[in-house]
Amino acid sequence: MVADGANIVSVQGLYKRYKDLPVLLNLSFDVPRRSVFGFIGPNGAGKTTTIKIITGLLHDFQGDVMIQGSSVRQRDLASCASIGYLPQRTTMQEWRTVDQALNTFGRLSGMEGDDVKKRTGEVLDVLGISEHRHRKVGKLSGGTLQKVGMAQAMLHRPELMILDEPVAGLDPESRVLFKNLFRQLAKDGATVFFSSHILSDVEDIANNIGILGQGRMGYCGSMDGLRERVHHHKEVRLELVEQLNDIQMLSRIPAVSTVERISGNEFMLRFQNNADIDAAIDKCIRDVLGAGMHIRSIRPTHPSLEELYLSYTKGGMV
Amino acid sequence: MSLSLLFRDELNGFYRSKVMMALWVGLPVMAVALYFLVSETEGIPMSQFTALLVGSIGGLLTSAMIVVTILKEKEERVYDLFLVRPVKRRDLLLSKFLAIYLCVIIAALLAIVLSASLDAVINDHEVVDTITGLGDSVLIALSMMAISCSVGLLIGVISNSMLVGILLVLYGGNQLSSLVILPIIMDIGEIWMAVLLSAAITSVMLICSILLFQRKEL
Numbered sequence: 001m002v003a004d005g006a007n008i009v010s011v012q013g014l015y016k017r018y019k020d021l022p023v024l025l026n027l028s029f030d031v032p033r034r035s036v037f038g039f040i041g042p043n044g045a046g047k048t049t050t051i052k053i054i055t056g057l058l059h060d061f062q063g064d065v066m067i068q069g070s071s072v073r074q075r076d077l078a079s080c081a082s083i084g085y086l087p088q089r090t091t092m093q094e095w096r097t098v099d100q101a102l103n104t105f106g107r108l109s110g111m112e113g114d115d116v117k118k119r120t121g122e123v124l125d126v127l128g129i130s131e132h133r134h135r136k137v138g139k140l141s142g143g144t145l146q147k148v149g150m151a152q153a154m155l156h157r158p159e160l161m162i163l164d165e166p167v168a169g170l171d172p173e174s175r176v177l178f179k180n181l182f183r184q185l186a187k188d189g190a191t192v193f194f195s196s197h198i199l200s201d202v203e204d205i206a207n208n209i210g211i212l213g214q215g216r217m218g219y220c221g222s223m224d225g226l227r228e229r230v231h232h233h234k235e236v237r238l239e240l241v242e243q244l245n246d247i248q249m250l251s252r253i254p255a256v257s258t259v260e261r262i263s264g265n266e267f268m269l270r271f272q273n274n275a276d277i278d279a280a281i282d283k284c285i286r287d288v289l290g291a292g293m294h295i296r297s298i299r300p301t302h303p304s305l306e307e308l309y310l311s312y313t314k315g316g317m318v
Numbered sequence: 319m320s321l322s323l324l325f326r327d328e329l330n331g332f333y334r335s336k337v338m339m340a341l342w343v344g345l346p347v348m349a350v351a352l353y354f355l356v357s358e359t360e361g362i363p364m365s366q367f368t369a370l371l372v373g374s375i376g377g378l379l380t381s382a383m384i385v386v387t388i389l390k391e392k393e394e395r396v397y398d399l400f401l402v403r404p405v406k407r408r409d410l411l412l413s414k415f416l417a418i419y420l421c422v423i424i425a426a427l428l429a430i431v432l433s434a435s436l437d438a439v440i441n442d443h444e445v446v447d448t449i450t451g452l453g454d455s456v457l458i459a460l461s462m463m464a465i466s467c468s469v470g471l472l473i474g475v476i477s478n479s480m481l482v483g484i485l486l487v488l489y490g491g492n493q494l495s496s497l498v499i500l501p502i503i504m505d506i507g508e509i510w511m512a513v514l515l516s517a518a519i520t521s522v523m524l525i526c527s528i529l530l531f532q533r534k535e536l
Contacts, residue, residue, distance in 0.1 A: 055402045060535055077404040085402040091394040095331045104327050108320060108403045152399060 008033040008160055008191045009054060014063035016049055023049050024061070025215030031193050031208070036186045038206030039195040040309065045212045047195040048088060051164050054193075055085045067160065081110045084158035088165045090149030094138030098129070098148050101137055102155055109156035116155070123151045128177065143170050150178065154185065161185060163194040167201055179205045203305035211312060219312060226308050234271040235301045236281055241265070241294040253287055255280040265296070320405045324413035332421050337383050341422065345376055346429035350436060364440070365448055366455050368433035372426040373459030374492060377466030380422045381491045384414070384467060385483040388474030397536055408528045411471060415524065419467045426459055454509045458499060461516030465495040468523030475531045494519065 009031035016024040023046040031037045041047050052058040054065050056072045065072045070079050092101050099120060106116035124130045127147040132140060140148065146169060153161060161182075167175045175198075182192045182205050196202050202209060203223070210220040219226055238250070243265060250259045250267060255275035260268045271280050277300060288295055303311075332338050349368040391397060400410060434448040469491035477483035497519065498512045 057398055057401055058535055080402065080404040083402060085399070087395065087398050089395070090399075091396050092399065093331055093391070093396055095335060100327075100330070104323070105399060105403065107323055108400065108405055110404065149399075 006032055008068060009193065010066040011050070011054070012064045012066065014050065014053060014061060014065070016046070016053065016058070016061040023215060024053075027063070027212070027215060027217055029210050029217045029220040031191060034186060034189060034191055035208045036182055036206050037191070037193045038202035038209045039193065039212065040197070040199060040202055040209060041195075041212030041218075042313070043197075046215055047212055048164055050212070051162055051193075051195060055083060055162055056080070077110070081156060082159045084153035084156065084161045086146075086149045086153040086161070086163040086166050088168070090145050090152075092137045092145075092148070094136065096137045097134050098124070098137060098140070098151075099133050101148065102152055105152040106155045111156055119155055119157075120151075123155055126181065127151055143174055146170060147174070150181070154181075157190075159190055161190055161192045161194075163192065165196055166194050167196060167198060175201065199306045199309055200304070209305070211309065213313065223305065223308075226305075226312065227303065229312070234275060234277045234280075235303075236269045236271070236277070236284065236298060237262070237301050238267045238269055238284065238288075238298045239265055239296040240267075240288065241296050244293065249287070249291060250284070253280070253284050256284075268301075321409040321413055324400075324405070324409050325416050328413045328417035329420065332417050338421050338425070341376070341379060341425045342428060345372055345379075345425045346432040348375070349429045349433055353433070363448070364437045365430055365434040365452050368429050369426075369452055369455035369459045372429050373462035374496065376422055376426050376429075376459070377463040377495050378488070378492050380418055380463060381466040381470030381473075381487045382484055384418055384470030385474045385477070385487050386480065388414070388471070389477065389480050389483055392474075392478075392536055395536070401536070407532050411475070411527055411531055412524070415467055415471050419464060422463050422467070423460060426456075426463065430456060430459075457509055457513055458502070461498045461513050462495040464516055464520045465498065465523070466491050468520040468527070469494055472523050472527045472530075475527045475534065 007030040011027060011029050011031075014024045014027040015022075027046070027050065039047055039050070049058065053061055054067070054072065056075050059073070067079055068082065070076065072079075096104070102120045102123075103113075103116050106119065107113070111119065120133070121130070124133055127150060129144055129147050129151070132144055132148075137145065137148065146166075150163075150166065153163065166182075167178050170178060179201060182194070186192055194206075206223075208220070208222060209226065211218040211226075219229060244250075244267075247259055247261060247267070250256060250269060253269070255271050256269050257272050258270045260270075262268055269284065271277060281298065281300070285295060285298065346368075349371050350364070352371060353364045353367050397410060401407065430452060431445075431449065434452065435445050437443060437448050438445045470487055473483050473486045473491070477486065498516045501511045501515065502509070
């Protein structure tokens, strides 16, 4: 795997151990350019370790990571400045004000004084924390500090944003703000690589996911690819107008494997893995109408990332 | 570029810190108070006593402050946001050393000027003459403080425990910094030898700190 134009990050055969504890065992994956990449896995799987290696914070490891075609082992000034990093917990020296902190980080990332000032105003506005600009970092709440962390990560307009659990500990409003921001950053041409435990958030915004388990990448690709990989049951939610007493009638439809009554007139029909879902729905509609009943709604349902993840991990694939 | 930026940044933090404020006010006050409280000071000019005192106590307090600062910043992972940027680890340490050393030099000079002024009033001397005559003592004090600061830096880098770090500074730093006065006490060298010795010890400590910090996984 070599980082090419399509991939901004290429992780190649990473091995990392902490004393006697192996954490990463031949971890390899690519992060497509301009994607929103959700990095998930159980606690202690090595997500933060991987992120620290990609950002160059850990250098005692085997394997390599290429960012824009350059190895993290030979980081130059330009490659450092092209990364924006938000740690799991943002910490800064308490004596700094938000403005001072952003000024320092912006200038260390190669920005000029006037640009830093202007850009600081912009990012604080986007994150809704302009009123905290002259407050000391030590006086901020955890959520606001996380936003300041996000501000320093995006201040210098990096091409690659690496975010470790960015929405953990945020209130629902701020989570929505962050998710919209990630979408906007990707739209503007940045690549957003983030780890999270909140699978619904990953599902909401990521167009690529990576599942880390036992030190290796269990799955890396799109959500649709994951669905195919786990052979998740195809499901259809059916709502009838009339009360149906004979549930067996639905079970007799070819390709239906199980039927579950959700509420009075609502049913979940699960189809065999190899079933042609469109033909099966067509047959289902004809049978129900043929029995003299009426359909209020019928729609296929998609398993959530949580369900897919659990199927995947329970199946021993991670 | 990053060294000068980091130096100004660290200076900005230190000169307004409570510890540094206490040092700037506390060191001159402590020097004057101890001069009158300690009976063995009879016959020694207050300014000379102050110069020696700030060299040892000022250096000790500063090295302890460096250890506490570095250990706290390591523990809280403050350096991560610097190190993902085009910042050299060497510059992070040097900026801290230079900023703290500059702050403690100012504190020491304030203490010496105050005591020289009191000396002048008590003994009816000119303040400028008194300070000029203190050249050697001031050089010794600054040399001792340079060693203390560099020892604090090294211990901050290698230690992972606050308690161990402070104990090492209390026992090791102070002893090492007093090496510079040996050539004078033993009457085997001139003042420049003491300054040279201090520069050599400080440089070795700084180089060791930088090398270890570069290898260390924070």
